[in-house]
Amino acid sequence: MKKFAFLILSLINAALTAVYVALSPLEIVPMHYNINGVADSYSTKWFVMLMPCILIVLGIIYLIYSFVAERHEKLLKNQKYVGRIVLGLFLFFIILFWYLTVICISGATKMGNAFEYILTAAVGALMLFISNILPKIKQNSSLGIKTPATLSSETVWKKTHKLGGYLGVISGAVMVILAIVGMIFKLNGMAVLFGGLGLFIVVACIIPCIYASVLYSKEKKTNLNCE
Known part of the structure; x- marks a missing residue:
């Protein structure tokens, strides 16, 4: 059902x-x-x-x-x-x-500007909600932070999604706060929206991908040394 x-x-x-x-x-x-x-x-x-x-x-x-x-x-x-x-x-x-x-x-x-404020807050709340789920997602090729590094190592997958979850919750919350501050102080709605989205992309998307690559490189070096 x-x-x-x-x-x-x-x-x-x-x-x-x-x-x-x-x-x-x-x-x-x-x-x-x-x-x-x-x-x-x-x-x-x-x-x-x-x-x-x-x-x-x-x-x-x-x-x-x-x-x-x-x-x-x-x-x-x-x-x-x-x-x-x-x-x-x-x-x-x-x-x-x-x-x-x-x-x-x-x-x-x-x-x-009301629509931009509401959209910023709604996107922030959605990203916060999804980011809270992120660390629980098991390794797969269709859902989550999918990079060659995360798909090649379960350890890298877990650590990357844990970091991505934390950063996503923080940046999502910041987007909601930005929307509220923008509405109170009558800031430019488009600037608030794109500023919030840019922050989320850098903090919650790009940083975890870089982190995954670094982790995977270290893991490969460790495995080579063990051999």
Whole structure:
């Protein structure tokens, strides 16, 4: 039953969105906002249904993955972690899509910097959530920090994911704090967003990859000396 949960939730979300859209008296609403948060494209209100449809596709993909994982031991060992990550993605997209849906259906011609602050905080929270799961993921070729070094050594995999988890939680939390500070002091929303993303990429992605390479090089030297 768990494998159907995300698809069911996405269908319920789509139905609720459809009701909300149908109740709106507006027929033509903003569909796109430029970098300054000003509406520059309009369309029928039903165009917003593309957003809940993305969640339905995600639910279908997870359902297919679950059926495949049940027949492959390598996938099955990380299935519960995949489920948690998909849950995080679902919550992320639901918050993001509903915010955009309300803005569009209300007919607002200006979004301002609020969207960038919310997106920064949501991405930070998602990365924090996923990073907390990272150290628990068992070595595999489809999920986690996959480099030649981590895939060649289980020890390097474990140590790298432990470090990546710590750094990811810290940088994710910093992104949430940046969003709050940006909102309070009315900082440039795009600067806050890209600054937070840049920080996360360097700290939680690049550093663990470098660390993995260093660990693997040391491990190879140790093995050669032992021989």
